[in-house]
Amino acid sequence: MYSSSPFVVSVVLLLSLPFIFLFAPRILPPKTLPAIPEPDEADDLALFRRATLASVEAAGGGAGVRRRLSSPPKIAFLFLINSDIAFAPVWERFFHGHERLFNVYVHADPAAELVLPPTKSFRGRFIPAKATQRASPTLIAAARRLLAAALLDDPANAFFALISQHCIPLHSFRYVYHALISDPGVPSPAAPLHRRHRSFIQIVADDPVLHNRYIARGDNAMLPEVPFERFRVGSQFFVLARRHALLVVRDRRLWKKFRMPCLKKMESSCYPEEHYFPTLLDMQDPDGCTRYSLTRVNWTDSVDGHPHTYLPAEISGDLILDLRLSNSTYSYLFARKFSPDCLNPLLHIADTVIFKD
Numbered sequence: 001m002y003s004s005s006p007f008v009v010s011v012v013l014l015l016s017l018p019f020i021f022l023f024a025p026r027i028l029p030p031k032t033l034p035a036i037p038e039p040d041e042a043d044d045l046a047l048f049r050r051a052t053l054a055s056v057e058a059a060g061g062g063a064g065v066r067r068r069l070s071s072p073p074k075i076a077f078l079f080l081i082n083s084d085i086a087f088a089p090v091w092e093r094f095f096h097g098h099e100r101l102f103n104v105y106v107h108a109d110p111a112a113e114l115v116l117p118p119t120k121s122f123r124g125r126f127i128p129a130k131a132t133q134r135a136s137p138t139l140i141a142a143a144r145r146l147l148a149a150a151l152l153d154d155p156a157n158a159f160f161a162l163i164s165q166h167c168i169p170l171h172s173f174r175y176v177y178h179a180l181i182s183d184p185g186v187p188s189p190a191a192p193l194h195r196r197h198r199s200f201i202q203i204v205a206d207d208p209v210l211h212n213r214y215i216a217r218g219d220n221a222m223l224p225e226v227p228f229e230r231f232r233v234g235s236q237f238f239v240l241a242r243r244h245a246l247l248v249v250r251d252r253r254l255w256k257k258f259r260m261p262c263l264k265k266m267e268s269s270c271y272p273e274e275h276y277f278p279t280l281l282d283m284q285d286p287d288g289c290t291r292y293s294l295t296r297v298n299w300t301d302s303v304d305g306h307p308h309t310y311l312p313a314e315i316s317g318d319l320i321l322d323l324r325l326s327n328s329t330y331s332y333l334f335a336r337k338f339s340p341d342c343l344n345p346l347l348h349i350a351d352t353v354i355f356k357d
């Protein structure tokens with residue numbers, strides 16, 4: 001009888017231990033949110049290596065440099081979308097006549113059902129995309145993919161502006177271009193201007209959300225690469241200088257931490273895309289960043305992590321003037337979030353207000 005043989009019971013228990021460890025994780029519900037699929041990660045790594053290599057070669061004096069010299073600096077507009085670019089007609093008016101000074105890149109979630117045909121500036125500008133979700137590092141991965149694609153595509157890309165389908169421009173192209181390109185940059189007279197450009201990225205070190213956001217993957221999960229004192233928060237919507245875009249695409253060290261999925265119980269504190277970029281840049285080049293964003297957002301009465309979404313009835317010339325006002329050196333250049341049906345009211349004030357400056 002088993003009961004008469006404690007030895008047998010112990011042996012059976014001992015032998016079953018490895019099976020418990022092996023199979024329990026498959027039977028119990030997962031404790032974490034979905035991770036980035038390994039094949040996606042491998043594809044990205046290959047892309048980032050190519051972008052890094054191409055940029056290093058260009059800096060070393062290859063064909064890239066000649067192209068850079070023959071072409072004026074450009075702004076890369078990186079559209080990160082999961083639905084139609086409803087404001088494409090506004091962007092077309094913004095871009096019109098400045099074709100030599102910008103490039104557009106679009107990362108559209110493959111699951112997004114896009115019904116509007118791409119307009120002129122967006123046609124043929126879609127990069128190979130992978131699934132994106134909230135509360136996951138996939139939004140960071142998509143932004144890095146856009147940066148890598150833009151780095152590879154054109155050595156003249158000097159600034160990289162992340163935009164969503166809910167964003168609108170608050171000024172004319174000429175104004176935006178001048179604000180970015182003529183920014184004096186970090187004081188370092190010896191370096192050429194393109195090495196001194198600053199990134200316009202919000203970096204906040206003392207926000208009450210930081211603690212929960214930090215432990216979203218587990219209490220000590222970010223150590224040792226990211227001690228809590230170095231953990232930062234800021235808007236996902238940035239304009240990065242080229243050398244910082246390259247720095248992001250080359251990063252492996254922090255990505256190893258930020259790519260970890262959050263614990264399920266921490267889902268409401270899982271916004272990795274608001275931490276990865278400000279933390280990385282504040283560690284690597286704090287003086288090269290303005291610490292503020294150029295994209296205006298309205299957090300009054302926010303619901304479930306979503307900012308105020310402007311509706312058609314709210315659109316007016318006064319709203320645009322109001323949204324431009326900023327406490328920093330520069331006026332806000334972009335704003336979000338606007339519901340798609342704001343298109344007509346926005347077009348109505350495009351030439352008289354938005355692009356008049």
Ligand SMILES: *[C@@H]1O[C@H](CO)[C@@H](O)[C@H](O)[C@H]1NC(C)=O
Nearest residue numbers: 298299300301308319322323
């Ligand atoms: C911000 O949103 C609130 C409503 O949530 C609105 O009352 C306010 O006017 C908005 N502010 C601006 C500057 O648009």
Ligand SMILES: *[C@@H]1O[C@H](CO)[C@@H](O)[C@H](O)[C@H]1NC(C)=O
Nearest residue numbers: 296322323324325326327328
């Ligand atoms: C400017 O700063 C003041 C005081 O800190 C703040 O109340 C206001 O909301 C800021 N305005 C903008 C547009 O950020």
